[in-house]
Each structure stands twice: as structure tokens, then as C-alpha cells.
Amino acid sequence: FDDDNKSEITFVVADGPGKVDGEDSATITVSGGKAEVTLTANEGDSIQVRVLAEGARSVLVEVEATTPPEIGEGPVGPMALDLDATSFGDQGVRRTETAPAVGDELQVDLVATEGADGLIAFNAAIAYDASKLEFVSFSATDLFDGGLSIPVSSDGAVRISVAFVTSATTSAESGSLGLFSFKVLAEGEARVILVSGQFASGTEPDKLTIGTGGAVVGIGGDAISAGLTSSEGDGTWSMDLDDAAGDQEVRELNGTGGGQEFTIQLINNQSISPSLGGSFTIQFDPQKVELVSGSVSGIVNQLGSLVFEDNTVAFTLAGLSGVPVEDGYIGQVGFKTLDGFEGETEIVLLVAEIGDATTFENVRSEPKNSVVIRSGTGDGDQAPSLSPDFDGDGTVGFRDFIQFAQKYGAKDGDGVSVGLPEYEAKFDLDSSGEVGFRDFILFAQSYGKDPSLFVVPKSALSKPASDNGTNEDALLSLISEPGEEDGEVMVRLHLSGVDLVDGFSVRLRFDSSAMSWKGIDGLVPSLFVPAGEVALARSEGTEQIVLSDILPQGAAIESDGDLVRLRFDMLDKTAPGRIDIVQAIVSDGTGNVTRLLGIHSAELRSLPNTFSLGSNFPNPFNPDTVLPFSLPEAAIVRLAVFNILGQEVRVLAQGRIEAGYHKLVWDGKDDSGRQMASGIYLTRMVAGEFVGINKMLMIK
Structure with a gap:
């Protein structure tokens, strides 16, 4: 416009599926002699836009939509x-x-x-x-x-x-x-x-x-529409991703996670025996996959070392004379996707050279056939749609928690053979190959909410826990305590120096030859279970315990606090036991996790509540007997043996002894080493104000 007298201009989509500034019409104020509007439509669509100005006749403009701007290219903002x-x-x-x-x-x-x-x-x-x-x-x-x-x-x-x-x-x-x-x-x-x-x-x-x-x-543009497709090449060779014998014509793998191994079978379509050996050159992207086979395994043998050059690997093979080729199968090569694998990658058989046992000639070809590995679902088998609504009732509730708890700790490939639950991918919400603490955090964030709001995390969520984070100065300590029952010991897990903790996962190892796990007391509130309990607590094998829980909103630990108290029964009350923390991870309110340092081991001893002198065993005895006694606190102890006349014949202990359960052995001899006669003897123990006397009988 020559001037700004026409202060407002209205743009109206008269025909076609377009939008002006995101709507069917838009009124724009003229500025600097211009009125601008953005028209959007699908590529190739024809749209008619009517332009109306006050006091002027409307103008009909026809526009054909062109390719929209390239994703991520050009200026950004505001x-x-x-x-x-x-x-x-x-x-x-x-x-x-x-x-x-x-x-x-x-x-x-x-x-x-x-x-x-x-x-x-x-x-x-x-x-x-x-x-x-x-x-x-x-x-x-x-x-x-x-x-x-x-x-x-x-x-x-x-x-x-x-x-x-x-x-x-x-x-x-x-x-x-x-x-x-x-x-x-x-x-x-x-x-x-x-x-x-x-x-x-x-x-x-x-x-x-x-x-x-x-x-x-x-x-999803990279993984779906603009993706790679496998190639059959010149037809002389095929590569098959199915483990079954012969060519199953599986050229693409979809839904492949990071760190996942797969096997490529080499199939010859020329009916040539490999009895004279040969060589293969395979091209792959080392930023996406790595070779896990040192050779082509099958009916051929590796000859010499692998030759790596840029993004290719070359195998030289020696054939096995007289070994028949079935369905064209020559051998197989193993690869593995790198951790964090996303998108897709192509593996190409560039060169194949094989000896013909009939003509004794090498038959060389450049097949250029390929297979494609994808992390997305593509058009093949559908990867499971992840949702915390495991029972499918439309809510993330307690029944879902029970199912999750039964699978907690499962690892892909381990299964029940190592004492873990059987792995199911639907419970692995971060697709890391383990139903672990991060999955627990993701589940807790959806608990009680509409499952459709759950967003599958990016691969960044499957990275290992960091040693640095919100709680990077936090420490975890093991504090031993006397038990409430005879022969019981307790250990308390205490956090200190934390900024904010609303979840934890701890794996412990204990000496099963000295003690048995008895129970656990939750010392912080749980989002899932009543007070005094821990949401996820399970033993793995005979010597490991895994504990995990998420705190409800408003109950996060700040500065310091206790997490749980573990209770053990000592198998031998006079012997110590040991407990170690294998791994300890905490989360903050945003889902970030931090691996903790601290006092990761403790020696546990059963502590009695009172002084006592126990009955000897065996009784009667010949020639040795054991005298048990207990001290609730360290004390100066004198324990001696007397004959029936009240004469002291042997001093077994005299001095300071630490608190705990103890035992001494009397071999039936006096202080001079002479063997005592059969008869009744008395043991007398003095510890502070405590005095205990027991009768025992030696029979020869």
C-alpha cells in the first residue's frame, strides 16, 4: 500500500484446505505500507485467499503450496x-x-x-x-x-x-x-x-x-519416511537376519535396542561349494554397530587376522573340504548395536570371493546386498507400546504396582537362572534392558494418573546413574544397633548431606554363613505401601537384598534422615557377621538420580540385653565342655572353675571383654595342667555387680 490509510486488511481462505495465521481468516493492521500473513497448507494443495480492505474491492489470490521449510535449518526465534x-x-x-x-x-x-x-x-x-x-x-x-x-x-x-x-x-x-x-x-x-x-x-x-x-x-522422519531400505544387490548373495537354517528372507530388524546382538547369515545363491575358501568384505557404520564375531563361523574357518579399513571389515576364510553346503548357507557374522543406538543403520556385503571346488577357480562378485537395523518400529514387528497401566484398566493403580513389583530387578537375558524374575519388556519403561530404579521413578510419576499422559522417555534416561548431581555431597552410612530379641541384630541405613531425596534404591550383600535376613522396617513414608513398610524389598539368591521406594509428595528428605532398618538373626551369636552396600542410588524431585558414596560396610554382632552365664554343653562331659556367657556392655570379667569343696581349680577369663555373646572351653584341667577327677564342678562368673554360678558334671 502507498500509505497506512487502509489501517486493517482481512485475509480469508475462500477455497482449499489452507490456513492464514493458523485460522480460516485473519485481520492484520497495515504497518509500513504492508500487511503480512502466513499461509499454511500441504504441499501441492491449491488455495484461494480473498483479501479485503476497507473502502476497496476485494481481491482473490490463488496460491499453490510449496515445500515447507527444512526441519532445523535456517534462523531460530524469538x-x-x-x-x-x-x-x-x-x-x-x-x-x-x-x-x-x-x-x-x-x-x-x-x-x-x-x-x-x-x-x-x-x-x-x-x-x-x-x-x-x-x-x-x-x-x-x-x-x-x-x-x-x-x-x-x-x-x-x-x-x-x-x-x-x-x-x-x-x-x-x-x-x-x-x-x-x-x-x-x-x-x-x-x-x-x-x-x-x-x-x-x-x-x-x-x-x-x-x-x-x-x-x-x-x-519420526528419519526412522520412517526417509529411512533406509534393504537391498538385494546383484542377487549372487543374500544376507539373512533369521537364525533358522537357510534363507528366510529377513532383511530388516525393527525395534532394536542399544547393546543388542544380532546375527547375519551369509547365503550363496550360485550353488558354489566353499571347500576352497574365500573372502568377504562387509561395510558397516562403527558409530552405530560393532563386530562381535572374530570370524565368519559356520562351515568355514578363519584364515589370518581381520582387516579393518575405514568402515569395512574383511575376512579371509579356509574352506572345509567335503562339507556340504545346505540351502546356500556358508556362515554367519555377529554384530551388536552400540549403547544408546537410535535411528537405523545399513550393513552391506561389498565383495564376496569363493573357491569353486569343481573348476578350482575363484568366483568373485560385488553383491552390494544389505540388511537394515532400526531402533523404531518401522513396518515390521511392532515394539511394545510402553505404558505404566500394566493391567489395562485405564488407570495407573495399586494392581499395576503389584505387577511391577513382581518384575522389579529383572534383566533381559538373565531370567530366573540367576534368581531374578523373568524379564518382560512392558515393565522396562526406559527400555534399558533392566526393570530398575529409573523404571520405578517413571512408574511413580504416573501413579494415580491417566496412563495416556505417560511419555516414553528419550534414550538419555537410560544412561547410568551419575556420580554427580543434585545430591552429589550425600553420604550413606550403615549404623548397627542391638536387636529387640535374643540373637537379633539390626542395621540402620542413614542419609546425610543430601539436598533433596524423594526416592532410593539400595542393593546389599550379607554374610549368609553368619546370619539370616529376618525383616525390614521402613523409616520414611512410602507412596505405595503403609507406614513402616518398604514398597520393593526382595532377596536375590541367599546373600543379596534389593530395597527401593518412592516417597510421597511433601515427604522428601532434606539434609539428613534414616531410610530403613534391617533385622537379622545371628546363626552363631558368638560370631560376627558382615554386611556391605553394593550399590546405592537416590533420586530428587525431578527424577534425576545420583550414586552415593559413604560407609558401605559394617560388622554386626548380636548384643544381649542382660548379663548371663549359660549352662555348659555338653553336660555331663568328658573331657571338654563349652561355657557360654553374655555381656550387654563391655566389662571386667572373671570366670573360674571350682570343685565341690569350693576350691578354685582353674581361671578361664580375667580382664576386660567387649559386649556380646561369648564362649570359653574348659578342657577338664587345673591351672597347672593336671587332669581333674570325675565329679561335680562349679563355674562362677563375676562381671561388675553380676554374679552367676552353674553346676556341671565331668564323667570319665
Whole structure:
């Protein structure tokens, strides 16, 4: 426009599936002689937009949609979309490496990258692929926590307006504005596009120019639509991922986790015997997988060392004369995905050379056939859809907790052979290969809530517990205590120097030859079980105990506090036992975990409640007998043997003895080493004010 006299321009979608600024129509104020609007549509769609200006005839414009901006490329800000909903602010995650399963919930974080200080309101419009995603909700977070949200949605678009209802304003230049939640309707790549946005620091909002690099996010694009496909190559050779004999034509593995081994069978399609040996060159991505076989195993033998060059490995083989080739099977090679494996990778048979036993010639080919390994579900077998609603009743409740507790500690590949529960992947919520403490935290965060709100964590959640974190200065100590019953010992687990702890997992080892585990007392509240109990407490084998629990909201430990008290029965009250902490992990209120240091071992002794002199055994005896006695505290002890005339014949103990259960042996001799005659003898013990006397009979 030549001037700003035409103060408002209205854009209306007259025909076609497009949106202007995320809606069917938008009225824009002319500024600097321009009125701008963003039109969104699927690629190839034809849309008609009518432009109306006050006092002028409307104009009909026809537009054909072009390819949307590339994901993650171009400028970012001052608003952006981020797919890491676990942390506030822009984490730069513009694409998920794997596609979520149908029915999963997906969260997209709307973030401010700059210029957000002092705001009272904002609005934004997004467009999304309605054939793949269904809008569920929007919630204001972080910068606008507590603000009033008003979402207006239509098929494929959402406009959100958020404002503080008090005099509050934002107090940071950047951070999260809110979370969009979507339900996944179908597999495949989907995009969410930030169409427009406005900040308001006063009564008038400011039009923002959205940076295209952060305005588009892609869901599962790398793993599904833009993924690799296996190749049959020139047909001379095949690689098969099925362990059954012969070519089962399995060229792709889906749902493969980090650290998972798999086997590739080499199948020759030329009916050539390998009796003269040969060689193979295989190409793979060392950033995704590693070789676990030192050779091609099967009906051939390795000859010489492997040759690695860049991203290939070469095998030289010696054939076994007279060994028949069945169904073309020559041998197999083992690989393993690296920890944290995501996305997909291709393994290619570049060169195959094999000796023909009939012509005595080498037959060389460049098959270029391949197999593909994926972490996503792809089009093959569906990986389990993870949910804390294990019983499928629509809620995460106590029955789910019981099922989880029965599987706690299970490890993929170990099973019941080592005394652990049988592993089931649906309980492994972080897909780490173990139903462990992190899964417990994820389950606790969903307890009592709608299971559809559960978000499958990124691979970062499956990293080992850190030695540094919120509670990096915390210490765990073992404190022994006297038991409440005869022969019982107790040990208390005490935390000190913590910032905030709302969950714990401790693995202990004890000397089963000296003591047996009797029970446990919870000393902190539990989210799942009554006071005095521990949610997850189980023995593994005869010498290990695993304890885990999550504290309810408001009951977190700060500074220091006791966790549990363990009770043991001493098998021999006079002998000490030992207990060690194998591993101790705590979590804070955000789900971060920290491995603790501290006093990880203690010697336990059974402590009596009173002084006593026990009856000797055996009685009658010949020639030796055992005299037991107990001291509730350290004392000066004198224990002597007297004959029936009251004459002292032997002093067995005289001096300071520590508290505990003790025993001495009398060999039937006096202090001079002479053997005493048969008859009645008395034992007399003096410890402080305590005096005890017992009668015993020696018979020869």
C-alpha cells in the first residue's frame, strides 16, 4: 500500500484446505505500507485467499503450496518449537529419531528464545498434520506458569492465547511458554509448524517474525519416511537376519535396542561349494554397530587376522573340504548395536570371493546386498507400546504396582537362572534392558494418573546413574544397633548431606554363613505401601537384598534422615557377621538420580540385653565342655572353675571383654595342667555387680 490509510486488511481462505495465521481468516493492521500473513497448507494443495480492505474491492489470490521449510535449518526465534519436553527452554530438538507408536502421546514445547522478559501475555498459532496427529491439550508452563490459557482448535491448526490474570509479568529473557499435547493417530513422518506468534508487554501485542529453523519440527522422519531400505544387490548373495537354517528372507530388524546382538547369515545363491575358501568384505557404520564375531563361523574357518579399513571389515576364510553346503548357507557374522543406538543403520556385503571346488577357480562378485537395523518400529514387528497401566484398566493403580513389583530387578537375558524374575519388556519403561530404579521413578510419576499422559522417555534416561548431581555431597552410612530379641541384630541405613531425596534404591550383600535376613522396617513414608513398610524389598539368591521406594509428595528428605532398618538373626551369636552396600542410588524431585558414596560396610554382632552365664554343653562331659556367657556392655570379667569343696581349680577369663555373646572351653584341667577327677564342678562368673554360678558334671 502507498500509505497506512487502509489501517486493517482481512485475509480469508475462500477455497482449499489452507490456513492464514493458523485460522480460516485473519485481520492484520497495515504497518509500513504492508500487511503480512502466513499461509499454511500441504504441499501441492491449491488455495484461494480473498483479501479485503476497507473502502476497496476485494481481491482473490490463488496460491499453490510449496515445500515447507527444512526441519532445523535456517534462523531460530524469538519463538520456536522443541521436542524435548523434559526440560524447560529450547533444547534444539527439532526431530524425533524414531516414530512414537500409534496411541502414544507426543508433547511439543513452545519456547521463547529471546525477548520474553516483562511479558503479560502471548499468542501463537501452529499447524499440524491432522492425518497423523490429534490435538489433545495445551498447558502454560515455566515463564507463564499460572497464566490463563485459551486454546482454539480446528482440524490441523491450533491458536493459543495465554495471559496472566494478575499483575504478574515474566522475569526471564527465554524459557518455555507451554506444552502442546498430541495423540499419534498413524505411523509415518508428521510435521508441526509454528505459523505465527506475538508477545505482549502492554495492551498492544507485537508481531513476531518466526525463525524458520525452529518453527518446524518433524516426528519420526528419519526412522520412517526417509529411512533406509534393504537391498538385494546383484542377487549372487543374500544376507539373512533369521537364525533358522537357510534363507528366510529377513532383511530388516525393527525395534532394536542399544547393546543388542544380532546375527547375519551369509547365503550363496550360485550353488558354489566353499571347500576352497574365500573372502568377504562387509561395510558397516562403527558409530552405530560393532563386530562381535572374530570370524565368519559356520562351515568355514578363519584364515589370518581381520582387516579393518575405514568402515569395512574383511575376512579371509579356509574352506572345509567335503562339507556340504545346505540351502546356500556358508556362515554367519555377529554384530551388536552400540549403547544408546537410535535411528537405523545399513550393513552391506561389498565383495564376496569363493573357491569353486569343481573348476578350482575363484568366483568373485560385488553383491552390494544389505540388511537394515532400526531402533523404531518401522513396518515390521511392532515394539511394545510402553505404558505404566500394566493391567489395562485405564488407570495407573495399586494392581499395576503389584505387577511391577513382581518384575522389579529383572534383566533381559538373565531370567530366573540367576534368581531374578523373568524379564518382560512392558515393565522396562526406559527400555534399558533392566526393570530398575529409573523404571520405578517413571512408574511413580504416573501413579494415580491417566496412563495416556505417560511419555516414553528419550534414550538419555537410560544412561547410568551419575556420580554427580543434585545430591552429589550425600553420604550413606550403615549404623548397627542391638536387636529387640535374643540373637537379633539390626542395621540402620542413614542419609546425610543430601539436598533433596524423594526416592532410593539400595542393593546389599550379607554374610549368609553368619546370619539370616529376618525383616525390614521402613523409616520414611512410602507412596505405595503403609507406614513402616518398604514398597520393593526382595532377596536375590541367599546373600543379596534389593530395597527401593518412592516417597510421597511433601515427604522428601532434606539434609539428613534414616531410610530403613534391617533385622537379622545371628546363626552363631558368638560370631560376627558382615554386611556391605553394593550399590546405592537416590533420586530428587525431578527424577534425576545420583550414586552415593559413604560407609558401605559394617560388622554386626548380636548384643544381649542382660548379663548371663549359660549352662555348659555338653553336660555331663568328658573331657571338654563349652561355657557360654553374655555381656550387654563391655566389662571386667572373671570366670573360674571350682570343685565341690569350693576350691578354685582353674581361671578361664580375667580382664576386660567387649559386649556380646561369648564362649570359653574348659578342657577338664587345673591351672597347672593336671587332669581333674570325675565329679561335680562349679563355674562362677563375676562381671561388675553380676554374679552367676552353674553346676556341671565331668564323667570319665
